Amino acid sequence: MLNYIWVGMIICGVLWGxxxxxxxxxxxxxxxxxxxGIKLSIVLAGVMCLWSGLMKIAQKGGLVNAxxxxxxxxxxxxxxxxxxxxxxxxxxxxxxxxxxxxxxxxATPLGIKAMESLQTLNDKKDTASDDMILFMVINAxxxxxxxxxxxxxxxxxxxxxxxxxxxxVWISSLISTVAAIVLFFVFKRLEKGRKTA
Amino acid sequence: MTVVMKWLSTAAIPGLIILxxxxxxxxxxxxxxTFLEGAREGLETTVRILPVLVGIMFGIEILNKSGALDMxxxxxxxxxxxxxxxxxxxxxxxxxxxxxxxxxxxxxxxLQEYGPDSLIGRTLSVIMGSTExxxxxxTVYYGAVGVKKTRYTLWVALIAGFAGLVSAVVICRVxx
Numbered sequence: 001m002l003n004y005i006w007v008g009m010i011i012c013g014v015l016w017g018x019x020x021x022x023x024x025x026x027x028x029x030x031x032x033x034x035x036x037g038i039k040l041s042i043v044l045a046g047v048m049c050l051w052s053g054l055m056k057i058a059q060k061g062g063l064v065n066a067x068x069x070x071x072x073x074x075x076x077x078x079x080x081x082x083x084x085x086x087x088x089x090x091x092x093x094x095x096x097x098x099x100x101x102x103x104x105x106x107a108t109p110l111g112i113k114a115m116e117s118l119q120t121l122n123d124k125k126d127t128a129s130d131d132m133i134l135f136m137v138i139n140a141x142x143x144x145x146x147x148x149x150x151x152x153x154x155x156x157x158x159x160x161x162x163x164x165x166x167x168x169v170w171i172s173s174l175i176s177t178v179a180a181i182v183l184f185f186v187f188k189r190l191e192k193g194r195k196t197a
Numbered sequence: 198m199t200v201v202m203k204w205l206s207t208a209a210i211p212g213l214i215i216l217x218x219x220x221x222x223x224x225x226x227x228x229x230x231t232f233l234e235g236a237r238e239g240l241e242t243t244v245r246i247l248p249v250l251v252g253i254m255f256g257i258e259i260l261n262k263s264g265a266l267d268m269x270x271x272x273x274x275x276x277x278x279x280x281x282x283x284x285x286x287x288x289x290x291x292x293x294x295x296x297x298x299x300x301x302x303x304x305x306x307x308l309q310e311y312g313p314d315s316l317i318g319r320t321l322s323v324i325m326g327s328t329e330x331x332x333x334x335x336t337v338y339y340g341a342v343g344v345k346k347t348r349y350t351l352w353v354a355l356i357a358g359f360a361g362l363v364s365a366v367v368i369c370r371v372x373x
Contacts, residue, residue, distance in 0.1 A: 005295060006256050013259030016268065025262040033258035037251030040305050041243055048239040054217050056235025057228055061221035111334075112341040119342040127346040128339065133353070136338060140331045140354040141361060146210060147326035153305050154322055159313035165322045166209050167202035168368045173327035176361025183356055187349040 040153075047152040055103050067097045078181065079131045081121060088117035092135055099142040111139060134184050141176040144169070199372055249298040257302055282366055285317045289324055290362055294331040294355065301325070316369060323365040328358050 017026035058064050072093050082088050091114035098107040114135060122129040128136070147169060154162040221228045260266045270287050277284045289307070293300045304325050311317040331354045339347055 005299075006252065009256035009260045012265045012269075013256070013261075013263040016265035017259075017263035020264055022263050026259055029258040029262035030255065033255040034251050036258065036306075037247070037254040037302070040250050040254065040302060041247040043305070044246075044301075045240065045243040048243045049236040050239070052239025052242065053232035053234075053236035054214060056238070057221040057226060057231045058217045060226045060231050061217065061224045061228075063217055063220040066220070108337065111338055115338050115342045115344075119344070122344075126344060128344050128348050128350060132339075132344065133348060133350045136335060136347075136350050137353045137357060139338070140329045140334050141357045142329055144326060146213065149301060150304065150322050150326045151210075153301070153308055154313040154318075157305070157308035157313040157318075159308075159318075161206075161314060163206050163210060164203070164314075165319055165326065165369075166206040168319070168323045168365065168372065169326035171368050172323055172361050172365040175364040176327065176357045179360035180353055180357035183353045187353055191349065 043152055043156040044149060047148045051102065051148045055101060055106075058101060059103070059106065064094070064097055064101065064103075067100070068093045071097065078134060081129065081131050082118075083121075086117075086121070088114065088121060088131075091117045095135075096138065096142065099139065100145050102144050102146055102148055130188060133188075134181070137180040137184055138177060141173065141180040143173045143177055202372060246298055250302055253296070253299040253302045254306075257299070257306060261306065280363070282363070283317060283320065285311065286321055286324060286362075286366070289321055293324065293328050294358055296333065297330040300330075316373065319373075320366055320369040323369055324362055327365055328361050331355060331358055 013029075014026060017023050068090070072089065075093050075096070076082075076089055079089060079092065091110070095107060095110040095114045098110050115132065118129060118132045118135060119125065122132065146166065150165070150169075151162045154165070218228060221231070257266075260269075266288060270284055273287050274284050277287055282290070285307070289300060289303055292303055304321055307321055308318050311321075313319075313322070331351075335347065335350060335354065339345075339350075
């Protein structure tokens with residue numbers, strides 16, 4: 001998908017530059033963009049190192065597990081098809097916790113582990129189960145406590161209040177997560193209605 | 198309310214750091230060694246995404262400097278007006294669900310253009326921080342377990358993401 005978008009961006013840009021006679025600016029952009037890419041990486045490098053280091057301590061020190069234990073009961077009610085004491089619920093909550101803490105590296109493998117665990121409970125292996133869909137949509141709208149990348153970029157752009165957007169981020173992602181859960185139940189009912197009709 | 202939010206935003210990062218360190222020390226984790234181990238992984242991640250950022254900045258800059266981005270925004274303006282969404286956030290709204298690296302590059306550009314503390318700058322930051330790379334996540338997770346029929350996953354994720362986008366716009370307007 002990204003292949004097409006990337007090529008589309010470049011072809012659109014070059015053609016539009018050709019039509020509007022801005023070829024010199026396009027040529028300039030070719031060179032300046034590589035510099036921008038490197039600058040952006042350097043801005044992100046510091047915060048990535050610092051945060052990954054701190055999060056490693058959080059994982060080994062048990063903070064991640066503590067959050068997982070506390071929030072487990074909340075999620076157990078939502079995933080109805082998972083039997084009691086099944087490892088799937090632990091994998092799901094651990095993945096949410098990793099996302100919440102912004103553990104980019106660890107979050108993806110944990111998420112895949114949770115999906116594999118849900119797949120063992122799935123009757124039709126090529127079709128997503130209800131619990132899988134719910135897991136995916138919560139994940140795709142996931143609450144992140146501290147979006148470090150965004151704060152680093154704001155700081156680099158000269159913000160006076162780089163972390164000032166945090167409460168806004170929390171409220172906004174909470175709304176989208178709740179919306180995802182509500183919509184899941186709505187769509188589930190709609191699909192059921194269509195099947196019985 | 199605004200005072201509470203202000204306090205929370207300044208206390209969140211130091212608070213979390215203290216909490217992590219206290220947990221670490223209490224469990225007798227070799228904190229500094231562990232930190233270094235993680236930091237090294239963080240650096241590896243940065244190196245891994247560097248080519249992505251260069252490639253994406255290349256696309257965005259060409260689109261931007263040629264004036265094509267302005268034209269796309271112009272075309273989408275009527276829809277944005279109907280939904281009362283500021284037109285400046287349209288490129289982000291399109292790119293965010295598709296690619297994390299691309300939207301990060303775009304955010305960096307746009308923060309420089311509009312200023313990080315302007316209403317648009319703040320709204321863009323909140324959108325970036327509170328939404329996910331929906332297409333990527335769905336492709337990778339379902340792909341990993343071989344699920345092909347995803348039923349209504351994409352619809353729910355996209356509508357929820359859109360709800361997050363609208364709430365980001367509203368919240369930034371209500372709490373400047």
